Amino acid sequence: xxxxxxxxxERMRAKGVRLTEQRRVIAELLEEADEHLDAEAVxxxxxxxxxxxxxxxxYRTLNRLKKLGLVDELDLMHKESERHYYExxxxxxxxxxxxxxxxxxxxxxxxxxxDLKRRVHDETGFRPEAARLEMGGRCxxxxxxxxxx
Amino acid sequence: xxxxxxxxxERMRAKGVRLTEQRRVIAELLEEADEHLDAEAVxxxxxxxxxxxxxxxxYRTLNRLKKLGLVDELDLMHKESERHYYExxxxxxxxxxxxxxxxxxxxxxxxxxxDLKRRVHDETGFRPEAARLEMGGRCxxxxxxxxxx
DNA sequence: ACGATTGTTGCGAATCGTTCGCAAGAAATC
DNA sequence: GATTTCTTGCGAACGATTCGCAACAATCGT
Numbered sequence: 589x590x591x592x593x594x595x596x597x598e599r600m601r602a603k604g605v606r607l608t609e610q611r612r613v614i615a616e617l618l619e620e621a622d623e624h625l626d627a628e629a630v631x632x633x634x635x636x637x638x639x640x641x642x643x644x645x646x647y648r649t650l651n652r653l654k655k656l657g658l659v660d661e662l663d664l665m666h667k668e669s670e671r672h673y674y675e676x677x678x679x680x681x682x683x684x685x686x687x688x689x690x691x692x693x694x695x696x697x698x699x700x701x702x703d704l705k706r707r708v709h710d711e712t713g714f715r716p717e718a719a720r721l722e723m724g725g726r727c728x729x730x731x732x733x734x735x736x737x
Numbered sequence: 738x739x740x741x742x743x744x745x746x747e748r749m750r751a752k753g754v755r756l757t758e759q760r761r762v763i764a765e766l767l768e769e770a771d772e773h774l775d776a777e778a779v780x781x782x783x784x785x786x787x788x789x790x791x792x793x794x795x796y797r798t799l800n801r802l803k804k805l806g807l808v809d810e811l812d813l814m815h816k817e818s819e820r821h822y823y824e825x826x827x828x829x830x831x832x833x834x835x836x837x838x839x840x841x842x843x844x845x846x847x848x849x850x851x852d853l854k855r856r857v858h859d860e861t862g863f864r865p866e867a868a869r870l871e872m873g874g875r876c877x878x879x880x881x882x883x884x885x886x
Numbered sequence: 887a888c889g890a891t892t893g894t895t896g897c898g899a900a901t902c903g904t905t906c907g908c909a910a911g912a913a914a915t916c
Numbered sequence: 917g918a919t920t921t922c923t924t925g926c927g928a929a930c931g932a933t934t935c936g937c938a939a940c941a942a943t944c945g946t
Contacts, residue, residue, distance in 0.1 A: 661815070663869070665867070665869070685857065685861065685863045687863070696857070696861050698860065700853070700856075704849070707849075708832070708834065708872065711845055711847065712834065712845050712877070713876070713880070714836070714843055714872070714875070714876050715874045715875045715876075715880045716834070716872040716873070716874040717872075717873055717874040717875070718872065719871065719872040720812070720814070720869065720870075720872075721870050721871075722868065722869050723853075723857065723863070723865040723867065723868040724865070724866055724867045724868070725863055725864045725865040725866040725867070726863070726864045728863065728864075731864050
């Protein structure tokens with residue numbers, strides 16, 4: 589059973605973000621996203637719901653949410669493109685494993701982040717706030733194939 | 738005493754990369770780099786040594802080296818810009834900690850990578866080949882300052 | 887409920903970083 | 917040193933993102 593948590597909109601409100609219709613649409617669509625969306629994909633979905641919404645607004649909103657730590661920006665190892673992808677910052681940190689052969693993205697979660705955060709802080713005094721932990725390699729299925737594509 | 742290792746040029750030769758003057762210049766300059774260089778910075782330095790060198794050649798070479806796994810591409814949390822930064826792939830993996838206040842970049846090395854690689858593989862079957870592990874946060878010095886810049 | 891205030895939007899042009907297509911040139915191979 | 921194959925310079929084009937500004941909308945105080 590999924591953990592009940594605050595919606596993105598609630599968290600935006602808590603951060604004092606002025607709630608416009610455009611932002612509501614973008615936030616809802618991020619909540620419902622079934623895959624990693626880049627800015628253009630967000631724009632396309634947003635236009636579907638409110639055709640007046642402008643690309644620049646999408647960029648501005650994503651940047652804002654990123655700065656507030658509500659959304660994380662991913663590169664997914666730039667496998668498919670140079671674009672950035674966005675996801676709501678999850679309650680449990682996960683890492684992104686991108687299979688460079690088939691493109692699948694695995695997202696194991698676990699105490700990676702807590703462990704790393706503690707370790708980094710203990711060893712360097714640095715206080716991590718956000719992290720991007722991505723790996724490229726081969727998923728189990730692709731690894732067993734011997735072609736070197 | 739630093740560990741003696743192959744130069745980038747030697748490694749390029751070993752990979753069968755055709756050694757042009759341009760590539761030699763770029764490789765040397767990456768070896769000597771004292772900070773993280775983006776493509777434009779590489780281009781500027783390269784032009785200094787051989788004014789005929791073209792920006793496109795710099796991009797092509799960096800991409801090539803990246804694909805061969807000789808050079809790693811970093812974002813440094815996109816703090817300063819959307820550019821990519823390049824560094825020769827070190828013999829000992831390190832992570833990049835970017836202070837979002839003062840911009841300093843710390844690069845602690847340690848068994849992070851080996852530990853993570855093993856753990857990821859054990860838990861998921863994924864075989865990591867390359868990783869980008871960047872964190873944004875506050876360095877020890879900036880953390881002790883209470884302004885919330 | 888309303889007006890004042892302040893922040894946000896749409897717009898389309900501009901900017902930034904990067905890649906392209908191609909003819910000329912250079913490295914490696916024979 | 918001729919042949920093959922890969923690489924380069926060039927400048928235009930590209931894709932992603934940001935800009936500047938006037939119109940507009942959310943919020944706050946009354």
